[in-house]
Amino acid sequence: MLKLDNISMTVNDSNGGTREIIRNINAEFHPGKIYAITGPNGGGKTTIAKVIMGIYRNCAGNIYLNGEDITELSVTERAKRGIAYAFQQPPRFKGLNVKDLLQIARPSIDDKSLWKNLRDVGLCPEDYLDRDVGPGLSGGEIKRIEIAQVLSRNTVVSIFDEPEAGVDLWTVQRLIGIIMSKYKNNPHATAIIITHNENVLPVCDEILVVNDGMIQTRGTADEIWPLIKGDIECKMKDQCRGEMGYEN
Amino acid sequence: MKINQLDMQLLNTISNLNGVPDGAVNIRLDGKAVLRNSTPNIKISSKENGSGLVVEVRPGTRNETVHVPVLLTSGGFVDKVYNTFIVGEDSDVTIIAGCGIHNDSHSNSRHDGIHEIVVKKGARLKYIEKHYGEGSGDGKRILNPTTTVTVEKGAFAEMEMVQIKGVDDTYRSTVATIHEKGSLKIVERLMTHGCQSAESDISVCIEGKDGSGQVLSRSVAKDESYQVFKAALTGKTECIGHVECDSIIMDNARIKAIPQLVAEDSGAILTHEAAIGKIAGEQLIKLMSLGLTEKEAVETILAGFLR
Ligand SMILES: Nc1ncnc2c1ncn2[C@@H]1O[C@H](COP(=O)(O)OP(=O)(O)O)[C@@H](O)[C@H]1O
């Protein structure tokens, strides 16, 4: 189980002062369950993910993974303990190809799994394994490769940051299936999905709504979905005029 | 003269050879040819004045490889050579050159190699040159390669020039002329560390209609090292040319990149891109979030970049 115990994080703002971008976050993420974090842009969702991965350091509170206090551990140490994070905006690499990244993600990976991982995110392995993860790939392609890396690992906690962005509806449906079969009722693994997606949210066991750096409300999909459904549906139309995928 | 274990290792580093290769070969060790072999299609001979080699590839020769490595292993040796390569019409061959220096002494070891390459009408050439230095002495390991290449009508040449480690001082000059429908691609990979300095001066002139030239350079400068990269591309007629220099800078290193385009015809399409920057923090964090340490992440990024 991953436990966030009263996590806050402050950054320096442009006027020389400080600003709390998340505060008093308390949450438990249990194995076998799928969690959604949703809420408006700028609410603090990515910040929570980065604090869990160790990319950002929280200035108050503690993080526990299966009882161990990991608050002081580095990104690498947390990765080795089974925390994985699929970036909202993954970086590009000149000279590293898709296969390289999947092999770094999972050093023991065999060819069969490499192929399966790419197909799972809607990419044809023949076309992509040797492609540079550089400027030649589209945002949607980079995003899928990012998700494939996390899916390829054996993790305790996997966080997907807006996996639906730039990914077509068919692949989103397929991803939901894969995430369900990989994490639901798995006694060792938890998935946390940062999402606004109307197809993803209803399948999650618990939804946390983050707004203004705080958990505004939380509950089962049945409880929360009706509350946010209106917002999300109209937001979808706003941002993409009815097409799937939108920025940030 | 025999090739010992040390020489063999050096040879392997610069040309991936594990023994004497099949086909045409000339291995030069401390100024002397220790092994030479011609084939029916590729003739290797000494120049009359003794200044170097002439390698002649017969027209129409296909899928053959020539190895012409140079090794400097006695400390303080200064070697100078002038080689000429004639790649005959419609042939398709690979030339693997390169120089390895092992210097345990306190005097400088230096190799000044001049390669003159002519790729005849319709021929295809792949040219690979790797430079490497090692050794415990404080004598420097210096390499000053000069390459002139002429790509004749409809010919194609790809030149890969790599200097990854251990060369203290280098001045590389490459001058290319491309004729009608000829095409040349120069790929350069350079890594400098410690107090090394490296300068590469590439000048490509596209003289023939529909010729094309590309210079793609990637380099990494670490520690206190210094790099200068000059690439001048001239288009004298309707042609396409592109220069790209992309560098990663680390520690206290310095890099100077000077791309230059000269168009002498309104049909010349010439472009350049130059970028110098350190490794992006996001890239490091991404790889660390997959379980690499920071050091491993840096090494992985650099190895990929220079691949
Ligand atoms: N490193 C940072 N430095 C300063 N402000 C930040 C930093 N990271 C995020 N923020 C700010 O914190 C707020 C929450 O951002 P984020 O967690 O990315 O939101 P979300 O993912 O919910 O859209 C935003 O106002 C953002 O500008």
Ligand SMILES: [Mg+2]
């Ligand atoms: Mg975000």
